[in-house]
Amino acid sequence: MTVLIDKKLRPSQALRHPEKANKPDTDVLRKPAWIRVKAPTSKGFAKTRKIVRDKGLVTVCQEAACPNIGECWEKAHATFMLLGDTCTRACAFCNIKTGLPGPVNPAEAGEIANAVVEMGLKHVVITSVDRDDLVDGGAAHFVDTIKAIREKSPATTIEILTPDFLRQSGAAEIVIDAKPDVFNHNLETVPRLYLSIRPGARYYHSLRLLERVKERDPDQFTKSGLMVGLGESKQEIMQVMDDMRVAGVEFLTIGQYLQPTRKHAAVKRFVTPDEFKAYETIARAKGFLMVSATPLTRSSYHADADFAKLRTARQEKNLANKRH
């Protein structure tokens, strides 16, 4: 068994997070057995890596040092990251490089569409770094990518995991109007922890973004995710679930926060698999159509299979409503 997450801030990582370089080191809790994953060694993994490299694409799987990369890439399930590898925010939980990004690559949308075809993806997840330097926060680039995939691979369903577009007016609307199948925007944590964990974002703005998707296009599935283990209470998580339901969110993901380096926010505790099960039960009782809550759940983990379940759940709910 191998643990993929680095504990020390190596010189290369210090360059990835210059704003964190002078922060004091935090203690790193020893990971419990249920967090450990296998090293990525399969042929499928190597094939996915080659496609990603050859096309010069960026994935959140690599940039965020996701522990699931071996399992996901073996099944050709990679989550593409638009707009480069450098983020203009500096969230306390995130391993993505921070700094001033380069210019937008206009060929990126086409290359991602080509990769979708080459990998034979039935369902693709597209995310991006935060691009607060762009007037639309990168919204138009999401639209171009959705269009390029629709053109080259019309049967592929598209899930987007967006930033908040820096509250730019009209930005989210053009993305909603491009009609992705799933619109995901993560709330990440409870409102009390926003200033320390997600200082560049505002809880109610993120919540309102999800609500606006439903108002503008009620058929579009909405999804959001939380990390746990950052010091939140169970009551706070339940309040966020209620907020999401009021905003019409249908799919909830909850996973364990893992600390990328000693300079990032510390893991306060490891939530047990039984506690995750309890969160799932509560979330389903609150009306979410689909819930994925396990220690290794990430927004895009098993996204293809879960999308099929989500669609089925909505059909069943609609049928049941008709009967009553």
Ligand code: SF4
């Ligand atoms: S869970 Fe998502 S980010 Fe992690 S490896 Fe799988 S597809 Fe990539």
